[in-house]
Each structure stands twice: as C-alpha cells, then as structure tokens.
Amino acid sequence: MSESLGIIEPNFFHYKEDFHLESGKLLKGFKIIYETYGSLNENKSNAILICHALSGNHHAAGYSKEDQDKAGWWNELIGPDKAFDTNKYFVVSLNNLGGCHGSSGPGFINPETGETYGKDFPLITVKDWVKSQNLLREYLGLDFWYAVAGGSLGGMQALQWTIDYDEHIKKSVVIAAAPKLSAQNIAFNEVARQAIVTDPNFDKGNFHPKRGLGLARMLGHITYLSEEMMKEKFGRDLKKEKYDYGFDVEFEVESYLRYQADTFSEKFNAHTYLLMTKALDYFDPSRDFGNDLNKTLEKTNSDFLVLSFSSDWRFAPERSKEIVNALIASKKSVSYAEIKSSQGHDGFLFPDERYVKSIQTFLENE
Secondary structure (H helix, E strand, C coil): CCCCCCECCCEEEEEEEEEECCCCCEEEEEEEEEEEECCCCCCCCCEEEEECCCCCCCCCCCECCCCCCCCCCCCCCEECCCCEECCCCEEEEECCCCCCCCCCCCCCECCCCCCECHHHCCCCCHHHHHHHHHHHHHHCCCCCEEEEEEECHHHHHHHHHHHHCHHHEEEEEEECCCCCCCHHHHHHHHHHHHHHHCCCCCCCCCCCCHHHHHHHHHHHHHHHCCHHHHHHHCCCCECCCCCCCCCCCCEHHHHHHHHHHHHHHHHCCHHHHHHHHHHHHHCCHHHHHCCCHHHHHCCCCCEEEEEEECCCCCCCHHHHHHHHHHHHHCCCCEEEEEECCCCHHHHHHCCCHHHHHHHHHHHHCC
C-alpha cells in the first residue's frame, strides 16, 4: 500500500458574477468545493484536474475530518507513487455544479425565492461544468492544466475540455467513456429518473424521495458491474439454507442491492441524481460540428490517453475506440489501451497494474 495523503481539508471557490448556462438560464453566482493534493511547482506547470463521475464528488483522495475511516473515491490512484503521483503533480478535484457535497446545487438556497432550489435547480451540461472548471483554473492562477482526467462522466469532461478550452490543457485522460450515450444508456437513465419522480414524496415538498433514489441506485449499480463479477461475488447464494417462498430478501445479491440503495439514499440528493443523468444524456460534442466527431476533434491540440475495460458493457471498449479512431483520422496524438478486467464499468476505480502504468507513462512523456 502506498503512502497515504492523510487528512485533507477542502477549499472553496466563490464566483459572484452571473453564470450563463447552455440551457439559456443563469445562476446568480455559485460556489465550488474542491480539494488539492501535492504541491504546485514554481512555474505552475504540473496541475492536474480530476473530474468526477455521476455520483462522485471533490473528495477523491486521502481522508476527511468527518470520516477518517473512509478514503476518497480515487484514493488508490491519487497519491505518492500512484497513477497521479502527488510527488510530481498538483492534483485538484472538485464537486461539480448541481452536486450535493458542497458545491452549488439543489440543496442550496435560491436567491430569487429565498427557499431551497430542490427540483428547480437548473439543468447543467458537461459544457457548463467545463466552463465553471475553467473559471476555477483562472482563480487558482494557472495558465493551463497539465492534464485533465476522469472516468465515465468524468472522462466526458476531460474530452470536452480539449474542444472548448484547448489552449488551457496539455493532456487529456479519457477513461471508460463514450463520445455520446447510446439509446440503451439513455433508457437506463430514464428508468432511474422515473423511479425518483414517481416516488409519492417527490412532488409533495419532500426534498428527499428516498425510496425512488434507492431504486435508481439499484438499477445503476447493476449496470456498473460485469456478469462475471456478480457471479463471483454472489452467484445464487441464499441468505438462509432454503427458500422462503416469499418476496423478502432471500438471495445474497438482493441483500447487497438493498444495502446499496439504503446507504446511497442516505447520503446523496435525488435532484442531483436527476441532473447528473440528464447531463450524461445531453453530452454530444459533435452536435455543434454537424454530428461529425472527426471534425469535432480536428482543432484540438492536446495529447490523449484513452482507456477502456474489457468487461465494461455500460461504456464498452468499442465506444472508446470511436474516440480513438476519430483522433487518428484527425491526425492527433493518441494512446489507447484496453485493460483486461472483470470489474465491469467500475474497473476505472481500481488500481490494475497495467492501468496505473499506462497513466504514469502518459503523464511522464513530455
């Protein structure tokens, strides 16, 4: 086990101007919570931005004062001698707008009404996130990010960075992502949203429709794991030695999913979940370029590392290869690896040796 980063204190970026969103709506300023790991070098050339996935947040590595037993969600990849080596790089991780862990989102007070935003918090897109992240870059006094990296929805942000602010990014690490969602993925997201919005508590002033959010999490979690991993972890194991012939929990996998639902719905915001899934659905950078991904990436100048995982069926390797092929067609600098993994989509969270080495080598090559 590599050296730990210890207790990490969060920081806040307050933006006081009007922030215009892609939807045409605006926020009367916003707050972003973020953490940093490692040290910024003298010429400010070693900063790396970490973008989180759907249910992620700013706490990517180390431990927090509030929970000193649970490490950040990417702790195995961020730290001394890890994939994102904090002996070499100044790593910044934030909670995106619309989140529920300290950045402006549904849990904040709407200055126009004096009440909690709730379901009225405006829809946010990946372009909006990247725009706010660029303001954070300016606030930190950085001319550019040495790299922007993320998995899943985070990888989509890393890709969008190269399109919208290419002069402010040197390297893009796009992990377990896609150039846009398939119809199947949009369908999964819609079922999850329906589980939330049809919860009787959703439209009755209750800010937290726990049952609906739990069901959405159960569905999502199934898609993050591979069949092989589900079989390995649970098989058809029963909690008791025989069938009860009823509808309560009998199989271990049922118990696991209900536990996931209960724990997630206690700490996450249902309205944030709705916003994040819609941001996934809307992501399609080629839409502004005649639906031509090659043309979309033609003007980018970043170096790219694209990584996928063999057992990931939510964002299959073929989707990553679409990005790679478009970059090759556009004559861009791109490296690609498909990591053999049984973890499914969640593979990007675990420190597979080839996975870690791919990132380290890409970042070290000037």
